[in-house]
Amino acid sequence: MDVLADLLSRAHARGAMFGHWQLTGEWGLEFDEGFNPLSIHTVIGGDLTVERDGKPPERVRQGDLIVIRGGRTRFVSTPGAPAMSLTRAQAAGPVPGTSRTFALGPGSHGPCTEILCGAYRFEGGLCTTLLTSLPDLAVVSSAGDRRLGALITLLADEIRATEPGQQTVLDRLIDLLLVATLRALWTRGDTSAPQWYSALADPVAGAALRAMHADPARAWTVADLAAEAKLSRAAFARRFTTVTGVPPLSYLTTWRMTLAKEALASSPTSLAAIAGQVGYADEFSFATAFKREVGEAPGRFRARVDAADRA
Numbered sequence: 001m002d003v004l005a006d007l008l009s010r011a012h013a014r015g016a017m018f019g020h021w022q023l024t025g026e027w028g029l030e031f032d033e034g035f036n037p038l039s040i041h042t043v044i045g046g047d048l049t050v051e052r053d054g055k056p057p058e059r060v061r062q063g064d065l066i067v068i069r070g071g072r073t074r075f076v077s078t079p080g081a082p083a084m085s086l087t088r089a090q091a092a093g094p095v096p097g098t099s100r101t102f103a104l105g106p107g108s109h110g111p112c113t114e115i116l117c118g119a120y121r122f123e124g125g126l127c128t129t130l131l132t133s134l135p136d137l138a139v140v141s142s143a144g145d146r147r148l149g150a151l152i153t154l155l156a157d158e159i160r161a162t163e164p165g166q167q168t169v170l171d172r173l174i175d176l177l178l179v180a181t182l183r184a185l186w187t188r189g190d191t192s193a194p195q196w197y198s199a200l201a202d203p204v205a206g207a208a209l210r211a212m213h214a215d216p217a218r219a220w221t222v223a224d225l226a227a228e229a230k231l232s233r234a235a236f237a238r239r240f241t242t243v244t245g246v247p248p249l250s251y252l253t254t255w256r257m258t259l260a261k262e263a264l265a266s267s268p269t270s271l272a273a274i275a276g277q278v279g280y281a282d283e284f285s286f287a288t289a290f291k292r293e294v295g296e297a298p299g300r301f302r303a304r305v306d307a308a309d310r311a
Helices: 003-010 085-093 126-129 147-158 168-189 195-199 203-213 222-229 233-244 248-266 271-277 284-296 298-310
Strands: 014-024 028-031 039-045 046-051 055-061 062-066 072-077 101-104 112-121 137-141
Touching: 003 046, 003 126, 003 168, 003 195, 003 203, 014 168, 028 085, 039 147, 039 168, 046 101, 055 062, 055 137, 055 248, 062 168, 085 101, 085 203, 101 112, 112 147, 112 168, 137 168, 147 168, 195 203, 195 233, 203 222, 203 233, 203 248, 222 233, 222 248, 233 248, 248 298, 271 284, 284 298
Parallel strands: 014 101
Antiparallel strands: 014 112, 028 072, 039 062, 039 112, 046 055, 046 072, 062 137
């Protein structure tokens, strides 16, 4: 399993299509600070300007995707146009005969901009690793990207249909769109990819990363990981450290502690059971490693998180 797939799976990332907007005339939509932690908006018709405090306005065209990571952001017909909050715009309800299609503007007069809006829900602390690797705002073009373009076409076709099971289809397409968009965002060089993502393309580090994420409980040694990469121990350790920035067993320990923190914070699983899940022979060795890496004992960590959740 690769790192991205593991993060998305463990963070229970789920997409949901929450709006299909048909926008005419002079219009503006504002997504406020309390909006979803991550959303992707697909322009399937027309164009718009995206504005965000501290950033220059950016024109977005049909086939482009807008990635928003929290914060106040505005979509407007022209720069400086007044914007209505998303909540207020949705208060009038969807277009008659639809459940997720909303209209803003005078209607049939003039050009129409169409946007599909999808948001992502995450659970637990593992989503932080993914979210912090993303820019606050990014525009991704689907031009020249066959798979990304195909997903956008499927989304547009599905939202304009009224067939049974539509919401399920839309939500799953949004899941696929997230992965395709992240690939495009981090592969094209416009946004710096996180080191763990870049390392997946390396034949040596990538092989070891996939092995560790597939089975974090295994008692991995440098020799075992070198065998996965088909290199000598010394050559493997040098290459892995160069590509990822950390030695292989240090990476493994950090990932195990990340999983342990998630288990401690989100379940009543015993310390002994968690120890086994993350590759430690007993509760004592796990507690020692956890305190060394995290700075506090696992029981104290759990109690502190529980108290914060109740507050």
